[in-house]
Amino acid sequence: MAAANYLTSEDQFLCSICLDVFTDPVSTSCGHNFCKTCITEHWDRKHKIHELVPLKEEYEGRSAGKTQAETQQMIQKKRLKIEEIKQSVDLSKEEADREVAEGVQVFTALKESAERGQANLINTIKEKQKTIENQAEDFIKELEQEISELEKRSSEVEQQSFSSGRFYFEVQVKGKTEWDLGVARESINRKEEIPLSPEEGYWSIWLRDGNEYRASDDPPVLLSLKSQPQKVGVFVDYEEGLVSFYDVDAAALIYSFTGCSFNGKLYPYFSPCDNDGGKNSATLIISPVRVN
Known part of the structure; x- marks a missing residue:
């Protein structure tokens, strides 16, 4: 959801003439932003300003506007953020795909093992128990021998x-x-x-x-x-x-x-x-x- 919000915010930095991200942006006296080339060409063709802005406000006189360095920086930051989010989404997808694949492998291995060796599992447990009992018996014998020697x-x-x-x-x-x-x-x-x-x-x-x-x-x-x-x-x-x-x-x-x-x-x-x-x-x- 966070990625979608970042992506839609890019519209704020699109020129309403060429419908692309601002290039060498300028601002008109009314506060709207355009590419410097786009607005200059339209002024030369004597287009009315209200045809170019979403609110269709009318303006008097011609203004080439001024370059907005801060706007350019913001645009660059937004572009970098968009790329960052896209990369993050890609990485998350790759991680999810990898986890799914690993999970499938583990599940498959367990399923095959269960189908192949239930009786073997029981035998293994019994063998381990027998080994423990034998070790305990040997240890008890050693202790009894030590006790006998100490008593002697x-x-x-x-x-x-x-x-x-x-x-x-x-x-x-x-x-x-x-x-x-x-x-x-x-x-x-x-x-x-x-x-x-x-x-x-x-x-x-x-x-x-x-x-x-x-x-x-x-x-x-x-x-x-x-x-x-x-x-x-x-x-x-x-x-x-x-x-x-x-x-x-x-x-x-x-x-x-x-x-x-x-x-x-x-x-x-x-x-x-x-x-x-x-x-x-x-x-x-x-x-x-x-x-x-």
Whole structure:
């Protein structure tokens, strides 16, 4: 619709004598426009002005008018606009034709595919589902194997005892809200519930309520940590009487017991604590002990 409006407006710039777009336009004293050549020739032939203008107004005297530079500029702009609109219409038509052609191709391809392979589509879906199930089964087997190995390692660590030298092990505590870990004497009291302290044969640290860390010294020491450890390293130097705990990822010391008197075999000590309604269900993962 916009293109039609622009095209009809071109009539305003047609000479009423030659019926073409103005060439070297001039204006008469009454305000009408003509080609300079057209109006001059008609004046020379002594035509009456009211025969040339649409309103058939009468004028006295002869006037060759004056050149309208602004009118020429407007005419040129209108011509350019007309060409622009024509080009825009052509481009729109080409785009529409192309989209129609592409749409027909897609529709045809889909129709042919549907007619040719409905049973193939079902088989493809079933094959993909089977592949997913097989991958899941393989992944579960890998996890079960890893769990078995971790349980074996944990058992080995728990059964390992030391009575000299240095040893070190790591415990992953990621996802836990409560835990205890450290080392304990072989001679600890296992029949009664006793406080964890060096006097009772425990050198350990523990977590409660997700963010409260303490060392089981006498009295217990509240620990202020910059970040929550995801893996804790435990180092023991038997002869030096030293037990140190480290944040493995941050390579930072958490706490050290010094001047310890071990008097007998030491065993790694762990407690995952209560499940707490699933909030503390993560597993303590223990790495093998390394002995120096």
